[in-house]
Amino acid sequence: MAKSLKGASKTVVNSWNEWDPLKHVIVGRADFCCIPAPEPALDAKVPEDSDMRGMHGPRPQATVEKANAQLDNYAKILESRGIRVDRPTPIQWNRSVGTPDWQVDSMFGCMPPRDVLLTVGKEILEATMSYRCRWFEYLAYRPLLEAYFEDDPGMRWEAAPKPRLTDKDYRADYLSDKIGIEKRLKWMAEKYFVTTDHEPLFDAADTCRMGKDLFIQHGFTTNLKAMNWMQRHFPEHRVHPVNFPGDPYPIHIDATFVPLRPGLIINNPKRKLPEAQRKIFQKNGWEIVDAAQPAHKTPPPLCYSSVWLSMNCLVIDPKTVCVEASEVYQMEQMDKLGFEVIPVPFRDAYAFGGGLHCATGDVYREGKCEDYFPKQ
Ligand code: DAV
Numbered sequence: 506m507a508k509s510l511k512g513a514s515k516t517v518v519n520s521w522n523e524w525d526p527l528k529h530v531i532v533g534r535a536d537f538c539c540i541p542a543p544e545p546a547l548d549a550k551v552p553e554d555s556d557m558r559g560m561h562g563p564r565p566q567a568t569v570e571k572a573n574a575q576l577d578n579y580a581k582i583l584e585s586r587g588i589r590v591d592r593p594t595p596i597q598w599n600r601s602v603g604t605p606d607w608q609v610d611s612m613f614g615c616m617p618p619r620d621v622l623l624t625v626g627k628e629i630l631e632a633t634m635s636y637r638c639r640w641f642e643y644l645a646y647r648p649l650l651e652a653y654f655e656d657d658p659g660m661r662w663e664a665a666p667k668p669r670l671t672d673k674d675y676r677a678d679y680l681s682d683k684i685g686i687e688k689r690l691k692w693m694a695e696k697y698f699v700t701t702d703h704e705p706l707f708d709a710a711d712t713c714r715m716g717k718d719l720f721i722q723h724g725f726t727t728n729l730k731a732m733n734w735m736q737r738h739f740p741e742h743r744v745h746p747v748n749f750p751g752d753p754y755p756i757h758i759d760a761t762f763v764p765l766r767p768g769l770i771i772n773n774p775k776r777k778l779p780e781a782q783r784k785i786f787q788k789n790g791w792e793i794v795d796a797a798q799p800a801h802k803t804p805p806p807l808c809y810s811s812v813w814l815s816m817n818c819l820v821i822d823p824k825t826v827c828v829e830a831s832e833v834y835q836m837e838q839m840d841k842l843g844f845e846v847i848p849v850p851f852r853d854a855y856a857f858g859g860g861l862h863c864a865t866g867d868v869y870r871e872g873k874c875e876d877y878f879p880k881q
Contacts, residue, residue, distance in 0.1 A: 516656035517869055520624045522714050524766050525872035526822040529589040531618045531649060532580045533864045535572035535857045536595035538614030539563050540807065541638035545675035549699035550725055550754050550809065553682055557807050561611065563599045564807065564856070571853040572616070576864060579827075579849050586821060586847075591868070593618060593645040602641055606671050609637045615645035617858035618866030619759065622646060623709035625719070625739060626874060628661035629653065632709040633668045635700055635726045639708075640670065646866075653868065665734065666705060673703045689753040696748060698755070700728045707731035710757035710863060715764055716875040717741070718785075722762070723748045724755030741874075743881065745785065749776035759862045760813040763796070765842065766823035767877055771796040773813050788880040794842075797834035801852075808856040810863075817860030821847070827861050 516529070541547055542561040551557050580590040598612040613636070615621075621642050623630040629650060631643045643664070654662045668674065678684075679699040684692075692698070700706050711727035712735075713720040719739065721732050723746045736744040749761050752775070761773045770786070772778055774795040778786075786793055799815035815835045819827040828836045830848035839846045851861055858864065 516653050516660075518624065518627050518629060518653055518657050518660040520714070520867035520870040521626055521872060521874045522716050522870070523764050524820040524823050525870040527583075527588055527819075527867065527870050529591070529869035530583060531591050531593065531622070531646070531866040531868060532576055532583065533614075533616035533618050533858065534576060534592055534595050535569045535614065535616050535854065537563065537598045538569060538572075538616060538857050539598045539611040539638075541613050541636070542610035544609055544637045545672065545680060546636045546699055546725065547638065548682070549675075549679040550756055552754060552811075553684070553686075555809075557809070558682060560807070563611075568807075568853070568856065572857045575851050575854045576616070579851065579854075579861070579864065582827070582847060582849055583821070586825075588821065589868075591649050594648045596641075596644055604640070604670075606669050607637050611638060612641055613638045614857060615642060616854065617710070617863040618646060619863045620708045620710045620757065620858065622866045623712055624867045625714060625742070627657075627659050628663055629868075630709070630738075631664040632707050633665045633705060633731065635668070635670075635674075635706040635708055637670050640667075663738075665707070665731075665738075668704050668706055674701055674706060675699055676701060686753050690750070693748075693753060693755060694750045696723060698723070698728070699725050702728050702730045705731040705734040707735070708757060710759055710859075713758050713762060713764065716877045718743050718745060718878050720745045720747050720758070720762070722755065722758040724752070726756045743878075747778060747782050749773070749778060752776040754811070757859070757863070760811065760815075760817045760860065763816055763818065763862070765820055765826065765839075765844070767875075768792060769794070769842070771816055771838075773816060775813075785878055785881065789878045791877075797832075797838035800832050800834055805852055805855050810855060810859050814855055814860035814863075817862045819861045819865055829861060
């Protein structure tokens, strides 16, 4: 049996939802992170007015160091709560990579494990990813996955089919930086996303785990073919496609629709779940409340994500939640909802791949697979 990783409690992979008591987690690192070179899916996501348009290459070292300081501090805070924290092994992301089908000038990074690794029960599934620059990101997590596999005889280690990511996967209509918000919102309502359904494509962060039910955002980074694949891959689960037409750049569900405990979800008030998709929540007595407003008018410089990282919180048990320390309104709302709030300074890390939920990946939460939606 291989020696246990740092922290040394015996590794058990088990996590069925986003709220049960967290005992073991991965926290990302900012090292060598790049602004990736242009490619079809990425260009569709970078906001049209973003300072990042037209830029690519390694991020300034001073910003990497600041992000790492906040990531390290976040890891310490979690450890002080008795949670074992593991870290990925960054590789040099600033190098050209390719497959027989394509080549790109750089990769991205390993700050957001949530995007790449989907933990469902005893399984950790490596996502297909949907950007070429993120195709090899799983490599940063392999030392951990190899060790978990060695340490936990019950762990299931899986990788989804590697996608080809040829031009057939992307709609050429998106190859413009002048689409305009109005047209984008119309396309979102029609579910005309940048990714086609040519082959299964998904980022792990589009899946919201609620026991037996997996709610998966259909958007730029996850397509319907992936949901079909997931349903076959997790036959005991029920896969529900959801979409949020108010979001002109729909990637990842965790700044849009965030469960806090059984029966309670916060939903981005600008990206509301359509009425028809609310039925399952209503029928089963779940409450969906509007998330608080973000405290900031703009994201930090060179950041892909929106100001709604305010709601990208990490629930560490059904009574305790980590919220970014400057997000005063979100902290206040959590307090009113009955949570103990742990403020975590994190804005310097946002540009490297997201907020407090993005920057983590579940390994172990207590609890088992429950049916929270018996009325389907
Ligand atoms: O609102 O920009 C960010 C999600 C990152 N994982 C947003 C979505």
